[in-house]
Amino acid sequence: MKVSQNWLKNLVEITSTPEDLSEKLSIGGFEVESLEDCSKNVNGVVLGKVLSVLKHEGSDKLSICQVDIGNSKNLQIICGARNIKPNIYVYVATVGTKLNAVDLTIRRSEIRGVMSEGMICSLQELGLKDSSEGIEIIDEDLALKHELGTPGSDILQLNDFIYDLAITANRPDGMSVIGIAREISALLESTLNFPELNHKYNIHLLKGIKLCPEAIEFNCIYTISCIDGVNGEKLSPNWLKDRIEKSGIKSINLLVDLTNYILLEQGQPLHAFDKDKLSNLIGKEVSPEDFSVRKGKDNESLFCLDGKEYKLNDNITVITCCDKPVAIAGVIGGLETSVSNTTSSIYLEGAVFNPVTIRKSSKAVGIRTESSSRYEKGISSKNTINAVTRAINLLEEYFSINSPIINTSNLISNEDIFIKLRRNRIHKILGPLLINDQFEKRNLSDNEIVDKLTLIGCTLKNKEYGWDVAVIPNRSHDLIREIDLIEEIARLIGYDRFDLKLPNPIKPGKLSSEQLALRKVKNGFIENGFNEVLSYSLVPEDDEKLIKISNPLLLETSCLRDNIWKEHLEIVNRNIKAGQVSCYIFEIGNVFQNKSEFIQKEVLNGAIYGNKKFGKWINSGKDNDLNYFQARGKLKEALSSLNIKIDDKPTDSIDFLHPGRTAKLVIEGKDAGYFGEIHPKLILEKKSLKKVYLFNINVSNLLGASTRKNKWIPIYKQYPIVPKIERDINFVFSKKFLISEITSQIKKTGKNLLEDVNLLDVFEDTKFGDDHISYTFRLSYRDKDKTLLDSDITSIHSNIISNIEKSFNTKLRN
Incomplete structure (x- = not known):
């Protein structure tokens, strides 16, 4: 909402500087986003009179002018305008003036051998018009009211400030100048001076008018008033034009400008229909009862004031005349019945609609106007007839009109609540x-x-x-x-x-174990070279399984996501296109599913692409992408601070991941997510540009396991003071057995003396067959109380070998 300080001063006493008032308004709840000094573009510009004009000998287009600006010495100014002549009053930019509109600072300069001491300006050069054909010649009657040398801001009425206010949804009164004036009055404790209304017009209750009950509820109102004797050719006076243009609305003619003026002053949108155009449209003399409010129909369309044709539907509320659409209610009027230079009679509409219907209409046609923005926030129907009365009062000042009748759908009670x-x-x-x-x-x-x-x-x-x-x-x-x-x-x-009212005693807050664990997770990823990203929870509809939201702003954000990996793949692709050789990202966010019930699940998602190394000299300049085990190791390193075990179980059931290079992640025996390489078909379809590894872990499983007492609270263990004994064993296993299954079986058999089991070597050979492989494990034995002898572990080691041979149908290799 933009409002001029000079306009405000007509309504309320302002005793503070613009800067102080801006601060008070911001603290009071109306944030001043910007404060514009209207005179900044004309500082240094003064009123001058051209005394003489001589042709420049060195140019056909330039003239040498003697200009009086009220000083003891006249200025000599070189001017190239065609309309320059003696004895006219002009705007003169003196030496040192900065003309922001054309980015020019005025200096004393020599132009083709003749000194110039200023510049005679056009309104375009002063930033007041988009284009000008020559210098601005000031009306003599206006100029004679001021002394030569008077600042141009005084003559142009630019000694003003414009406040650009951010109006919150709960303060619709701030969408009117009267509302802002009342707020200033309360903040400064100053007096108000609102315009008086002349309530001399008859009010007639419309009984036969058809109104959409959804749009015109019991607390809404629809008024329509016929006003004859107006003239569409009449332009607005300077004071009116100045006020609406400083508020960001372009001046058109007096009729249209007055409706916009009431919208700004009172916060009540009005619309003027050309009466003769309405009669031509429906083929008869229009009466107030011919107007109605209804929902649009699928086979209808309407050309509007912005020159566009809009297809109508039942989400759009329309104003009709004899059931023909003439406006989109509360949003924009129709072009066919709009006010023009030939207008001599109008129907003036003032209404209050249900804000929900206006929001639906505005969204359906894809436009938001000054009217719709006010209707959406909410307008009191108690002010509507007063606003219409104010508009007719102003029309009477400029046109000879008979006192019209204000036709209304209902009479709103003014009884106080x-x-x-x-x-x-x-x-x-x-x-x-x-x-x-x-x-x-x-x-x-x-x-x-x-x-x-x-x-x-x-x-x-x-x-x-x-x-x-x-x-x-x-x-x-x-x-x-x-x-x-x-x-x-x-x-x-x-x-x-006001005094502080803090609880007594004040209890210090602290993070829960889950919150601390989540921070550990984030820090672990960041310390291992990952970047945290944040993607949108709203996605376009591309799957029937997605949960649709009831009031989407755009089709692209109409559903809740059920995965994050697609967005992460897009992020990796953008990095690849930008020439990045690696991209490690992670995100903790929510996904949404609608199975038997609505489910919201928090997950840790991420993607790994490329090998993060400082140089390529190790690989002779070639890219060296991570293999599956290296990428899985990056995830393990990032989660190492949680002190939990995550097992991998091979799977080929995830359709967007590579069969044979994908594993389900198991925490405490429960499926908690996945890790795997992107499926080759996604690379062929250009949905993934390179080989990328994706991972997904259920956050509740991750935090639940890591914050258990035996994992979360560190347990003191004495550092071993006796040496360990290590033994290596080697078997040929079927490839169907997992390393985790084998090591788990070894640990069960080894009992207390077996301290650790590690995979030492993997070896494949054709003599083993295609479905067999050799694994070498290193077993570490230790007794906490004494140094072990070979005889102490012989029995346990033999049992381990026997158990492995029996459990996995294999033999110890020599």
């Missing part, structure tokens, strides 16, 4: 007020409470418990409960003026 406000509740929630630096405290007085609420337009009735408070219509959407009023009191007095 009171909110119970308890004195003790205020004191309990806000606490004592600090009154000086000595930390003296006291509760808010009744007068302070009443004064602050009165400043925002509330009416209060004294009660034994406190007050009954009636709220003005433009605050009726956000001040509906007692706590809302208490918040307003605190906001206007200043949150920083």
